[in-house]
Amino acid sequence: MGIISIENTDKLFWLGRYTERVYSTIKIFENRFDSIIDMDEYEYSEFCKRQDIPNIYSSREDFSQKYCFSLDDENSIFSNLMRAYDNAIVLREEIGSDTLSYIQLAVYAMKKATISKAPLIGLQKVTDNIAAFWGLADDAIDESQIRNIIKVGKIVERIDLYARMKEEPEKLRREAKRLLNRIDKSGMRYNHKMLAHVNYLVQLDELPYGSLIESIENLVGDE
Amino acid sequence: MITYMDIFNREKNVEDLEVYTGVGDVNEQLARYGVKFGIYKNNEFKEQLFPFDMIPRVIDGEEFRYLEKGLKQRVKALNLFIDDIYGEKHIIKDKVIPEEFIYAGSGYLSQCEGIKPPKGVYSHISGIDLVQSKDGIWYVLEDNLRIPSGASYPMIARGISRRSAPNLFAGKHIEDNRNYAQLLRKTMDHVNIGGHxxxxxxxxxxxxxxxxxxxxxxxGAHLVTGKELIVENDKLYFIDYSGRKERVGAVYRRISDEYLDPMNFNKESVIGIPHIFDIYRKGNVALINAPGNGVADDKGIYYFVPKMIKYYLGEEAVLNNAPTFLPYYEKDMKYVMDNFDDLVIKDVAEAGGYGVVFGNKLSSEEKVRFKEMLKNEPRRFIAQNVIDFIDIDIMDNGKLLPRKADLRAFVLMAEEPMVWKSGLTRFSRNPDSFIVNSSQGGGFKDTWVLSQ
Structure with a gap:
């Protein structure tokens, strides 16, 4: 097994989280925005509330433009993609140039979408490249620990997002089970009691989404 | 002198060039792999793509063997020089080089006095900048013995070019330059004292x-920042994610001497490793390249390289220096004053194409001011005849345009010096400029060395 520093362990974890955040928020956004078109002009405020982001937008159009493409909006999809890039760019040695290139391509696709006349359709290429990144990460990275850290990041982010969007309990139970199977293989330090608590919470009939978000956010790190 | 036209025509494929530069978008591929360099503008960091032009510089086998011989000789002498300067100082005692050129230069580090690096190698990776004049003569313009960069660019560009136009590479007997990583690994392993x-x-x-x-x-080396390394019990360790310490035996450091160790050099450095220099002094880690090498690649010392080749190796220099004058010497000062318009003046403390002044480009007032500065600080400048070096065509929007181009050759030192059979050819994007540095907007080409 190669040597991985704490710093790079952290970066791999966040690379997993941010790629998942970008991928899933594009999907969620597309889904919700499709409904918003036929609903009240300010319906997007509910989306902001669930995502726990400030509603700084002045209209539906302003929301779709800034939330997707503005680098001045720290909660935008583009800002999150750049965070994924910032983590990936220092991990070339761990993940390899070919795998890294898909994050680079996702950034180019996002830049292209930003100046496109039909920007939202351009997001498809962003998700395509992230999916390719995950696929290649799984296939081309020899070190299983590296693959597992990225995957743990993805799952943690997914649980967090699903809880924020108050998704079906079954979806959360499935992700919690995957986390349980994966986290010890990553070699990461995590809070064992918190993991047990996450598993307890997802089994409840009335899912306490707020507590779940808090618990999953405090999972990784020293006990 | 062979050019790319010979290569493409020799195969009787006159359309080769058009096909070669037209296929695939190599720059798009380079962008995909993040082939960039960073620059600071107005205190803001920006990443820029390093423009690549597909038309290669071509050097035939015989010509390269000549360069190889000269480069090995030069780097051997420079290593012996550094060893001597931080050791016995024979070259000063024998009055081959005036001592003020050693001690007044910013590259000399008194902290390095008496230190013998592992296996006696100082300049593990040397980047020697050359130009070829229109009559075919090669001149060395500069030796870079601190942290020469640039080998990765032609290395990655070659792979992509070959994928873009595989048939055009077939049968052309071009040395494969993608072995740079193996040469570098061999260089690092040679001095590694045990560990990662x-x-x-x-x-x-x-x-x-x-x-x-x-x-x-x-x-396959580990990329680290200073935060991940620690000196403990006179040894260097990498701290892994679990807190375990792994011994490090060789550090190819891409940070300058000044920032390497806040305990021994710049106290403000936050990117260095405290006490790494102390354990290097004790022989407990190899530093690649050795600290203090700047004493040998100072532009003022450049003038003396042919003399040091003669002094240490008893040989005449194979490669020419560009005709250089040191205003420090009275005779040279007079020459510089009398021939100011024909010379390029370089500030010895500057790099990256900065601090370079062409005499004929200055206004009358600027000339007066500059000459005054020369008289007051003669050690600070060197003057060189302007070499009208060759242009190599670039393809710009389907048009062939000639541009000035230099060559950075790489010499790696293991048991023996090894010359990488390629090099970074940098070109000026401005038709009127001789400045090829990437920091000043230049682009790069691959360098094809023919095996025959």
């Missing part, structure tokens, strides 16, 4: 970060 080999980078906001990370990937 790491590439120490200041981090992603360094101009050459792409190169640091790419070389780490290709050599």
């Amino acid at each position: 080999t790491v590439i120490l980078s200041p981090g992603r906001y360094n101009a050459a970060y792409f190169e640091h990370s790419y070389l780490a990937e290709k050599t």
Whole structure:
């Protein structure tokens, strides 16, 4: 097994989280925005509330433009993609140039979408490249620990997002089970009691989404 | 002198060039792999793509063997010089080089006095900048013995070019330059005193970060920042994610001497490793390249390289220096004053194409001021005849345009010096400019060395 520093362990974890955040928020956004078109002009405020982001937008159009493409909006999809890039760019040695290139391509696709006349359709290429990144990460990275850290990041982010969007309990139970199977293989330090608590919470009939978000956010790190 | 036209025509494929430069979008591929360099403008870090032109510089086998011989000789002498300066100082005692040229230069580090690096290698990776004049003569313009960069660019470009136009490479007997990583690994392993080999980078906001990370990937060395290394009990360790300490035996450091160790050099450095220099002094880690090498690649010392080749090796220099004058010497000062318009004046403390002044480009007032400065600080400048070096065509929007181009050759030192059979050819994008540095907007080409 190669040597991985704490710093790079952290970066791999966040690379997993941010790629998942970008991928899933594009999907969620597309889904919700499709409904918003036929609903009240300010319906997007509910989306902001669930995502726990400030509603700084002045209209539906302003929301779709800034939330997707503005680098001045720290909660935008583009800002999150750049965070994924910032983590990936220092991990070339761990993940390899070919795998890294898909994050680079996702950034180019996002830049292209930003100046496109039909920007939202351009997001498809962003998700395509992230999916390719995950696929290649799984296939081309020899070190299983590296693959597992990225995957743990993805799952943690997914649980967090699903809880924020108050998704079906079954979806959360499935992700919690995957986390349980994966986290010890990553070699990461995590809070064992918190993991047990996450598993307890997802089994409840009335899912306490707020507590779940808090618990999953405090999972990784020293006990 | 062979050019790319000979290569493409020799195969009787006159359309080769059009096909070669038209296929695939190599720059798009380079962008995909993040082949960039960083620059700071108005205190803001920006990443720029390093423009690549597909038309290669071509050097035939015989010509390269000549360059190889000269480059090995030069680097051997420079290593002996550094060893001598931080040791017995025979070359000063024998009055071959005036001592003020050693001690007044910013590259000399008194902290390095008496230190013998592992296996006696100082300049593990040397980047020697050359130009070829229109009559075919090669001139060395500069020796870079501190942290020469640039090998990764032609290395990655070659792979992509070959994928873009595989048939055009067939049968052309071009030396494969993608072995740079193996040469570098061999160089690092040669001096490793036991333990891991790491590439120490200041981090992603360094101009050459792409190169640091790419070389780490290709050599299998670990890319680290100063925060991940620690000196304990006179040894260097890498701290892994679980807190375990792994011994490090060689550090290919891509940070300058000044920032390497806050306990021994710049106290403000936050990217260095406290006490790494102390354990290097004790022989407990190899530093690649050795600290203090700046004493030998100072532009003022450049003038003396042919003399040091003669002094240490008893040989005449194979490669020419550009005709150079040191205003420090009275005779040279007079020549510089009398022939100011025909000369290029270089500030010895500057690099990257900065501090370079062409005499004929200055206004009358500027000339007066500059000459005054020369008289007051003669040690600070060298003057050189302007070499009208060759242009190599670039393809710009389907048009062939001639541009000035230099060559950075790389010499790696293991048991013996090894010359990489390629090099970084940099070209000026401005038709009127001789400045080819990437920091000043230049682009790069691959360098094809023919095996025959």
